[in-house]
Amino acid sequence: MEVLVVGAGPSGSVAALALARGGARVRLVDRASFPRAKLCGDTVNPGALSLLDRLGVGAAVRAQARPIRGMRVTGPGGAAVAADYPNGLVGGAIERRVLDLLLLEAAVGTGVDFTPGIRVLAPVRDAEGRVAGVRIRSAAGESEMRARLVIAADGRGSRLGAALGLTRFARWPKRWAFGAYFADVDGLTAHGEMHVRTDGYLGIAPLGDGLANVCVVRDASHGPVPAGPAVVAAAIGADPGLSGRFSRARRVSPIVALGPLAVDAAAAGCAGLLLAGDAAGFVDPMTGDGLRFAFRGGELAAEAALLELATGRAAHPGLRGAFQREFGSKWRFNRALRTLVASPRGVQAAAALASRWPAPFRLLIGAAGDVRLVGVRPR
Ligand SMILES: Cc1cc2nc3c(=O)[nH]c(=O)nc-3n(C[C@H](O)[C@H](O)[C@H](O)COP(=O)(O)OP(=O)(O)OC[C@H]3O[C@@H](n4cnc5c(N)ncnc54)[C@H](O)[C@@H]3O)c2cc1C
Numbered sequence: 273m274e275v276l277v278v279g280a281g282p283s284g285s286v287a288a289l290a291l292a293r294g295g296a297r298v299r300l301v302d303r304a305s306f307p308r309a310k311l312c313g314d315t316v317n318p319g320a321l322s323l324l325d326r327l328g329v330g331a332a333v334r335a336q337a338r339p340i341r342g343m344r345v346t347g348p349g350g351a352a353v354a355a356d357y358p359n360g361l362v363g364g365a366i367e368r369r370v371l372d373l374l375l376l377e378a379a380v381g382t383g384v385d386f387t388p389g390i391r392v393l394a395p396v397r398d399a400e401g402r403v404a405g406v407r408i409r410s411a412a413g414e415s416e417m418r419a420r421l422v423i424a425a426d427g428r429g430s431r432l433g434a435a436l437g438l439t440r441f442a443r444w445p446k447r448w449a450f451g452a453y454f455a456d457v458d459g460l461t462a463h464g465e466m467h468v469r470t471d472g473y474l475g476i477a478p479l480g481d482g483l484a485n486v487c488v489v490r491d492a493s494h495g496p497v498p499a500g501p502a503v504v505a506a507a508i509g510a511d512p513g514l515s516g517r518f519s520r521a522r523r524v525s526p527i528v529a530l531g532p533l534a535v536d537a538a539a540a541g542c543a544g545l546l547l548a549g550d551a552a553g554f555v556d557p558m559t560g561d562g563l564r565f566a567f568r569g570g571e572l573a574a575e576a577a578l579l580e581l582a583t584g585r586a587a588h589p590g591l592r593g594a595f596q597r598e599f600g601s602k603w604r605f606n607r608a609l610r611t612l613v614a615s616p617r618g619v620q621a622a623a624a625l626a627s628r629w630p631a632p633f634r635l636l637i638g639a640a641g642d643v644r645l646v647g648v649r650p651r
Pocket residue numbers: 278279280281282283284301302303304310311312313314315316317390391392393425426427428431449450451487530533548549550551557560561562563564566
């Protein structure tokens with residue numbers, strides 16, 4: 273086999289799709305069977321949706337998604353401000369179990385050979401130290417899978433990336449996420465919601481008919497993160513702006529916890545292996561653009577792999593540069609926003625300012641939504 277893609281989340285499926293379209297023989301494996309759930313805010317921003325349009329899967333995703341016209345942000349002192357994306361652009365709210373299956377089906381439809389139920393345990397290296405495949409566990413027991421190139425799209429805290437010394441959990445920030453679905457939530461609109469508080473933030477994505485995805489993120493620098501399911505109920509119950517809207521609501525899924533969230537990457541791969549999506553580094557879901565990095569990161573990893581297959585030259589140094597060029601300015605934007613949000617006084621001041629002077633806030637929402645990718649300047 274030419275290329276083995278590990279992980280059939282958005283970055284793995286997009287990488288596999290792009291590789292197959294480029295003429296490579298591709299095998300895609302995942303430990304899970306699909307459809308499967310994944311903790312996420314379930315929001316695809318307008319820029320990320322436009323990438324799916326270009327890949328030819330945008331129409332299928334839009335058909336299943338609830339349109340999101342912009343964002344509503346509230347601050348700790350009760351300040352609230354909302355803005356639409358410019359030019360009538362929309363993003364989409366869609367459950368990950370639905371989105372990821374659509375992308376996987378598109379990859380399989382392009383000729384990708386997909387096998388679920390394969391847990392990758394470790395990289396396998398040849399005598400020169402180059403990655404030549406992976407060690408796996410399946411229903412049939414433990415064995416090896418060999419490939420000319422491996423793409424590790426195995427998500428945040430990538431097992432392959434960590435084993436090769438390419439990624440590790442960051443010392444800072446230390447944030448945890450807790451998420452669940454709630455039915456019968458009142459006051460949902462066509463805006464995604466971000467409620468920034470002094471001890472973290474809470475995001476709400478409206479999925480239609482009163483169903484909402486609720487994600488709570490807590491920062492350990494504000495004190496110990498409370499354990500378990502109580503976090504979400506406490507975050508809603510203690511918040512006067514939210515508790516009334518959840519008075520009729522029922523939690524309709526288990527609460528999933530994840531953390532610490534941030535993972536640093538030292539490189540985009542090594543000889544024989546390339547990283548894609550969250551496996552190539554993850555900081556914080558606040559700006560809701562992980563899926564854009566996953567779609568485009570998968571595509572870039574596929575382009576790099578096709579180049580290496582054609583020329584025999586190692587592609588991972590070039591992939592690192594491509595990530596920097598494509599994502600560098602958005603990473604800086606996200607870092608600045610996180611620094612602001614880490615300061616309770618900063619949040620209060622920004623929320624109060626935005627409710628009186630909304631123009632910079634609209635700019636922020638456009639930038640967070642990656643509207644430049646659609647050829648629109650945030651304004
Ligand atoms: C709380 C939270 C909210 C978020 N909200 C948003 C949002 O609203 N919008 C947005 O754009 N982004 C959001 N993100 C980010 C987004 O979820 C990720 O960026 C995205 O899932 C990355 O896709 P991926 O394919 O790289 O990884 P994943 O989606 O994590 O897929 C990795 C796949 O690899 C498989 N796998 C893992 N290990 C192995 C193994 N050892 N062997 C075999 N298979 C394996 C997994 O089963 C999985 O299917 C959020 C993230 C969090 C944590």
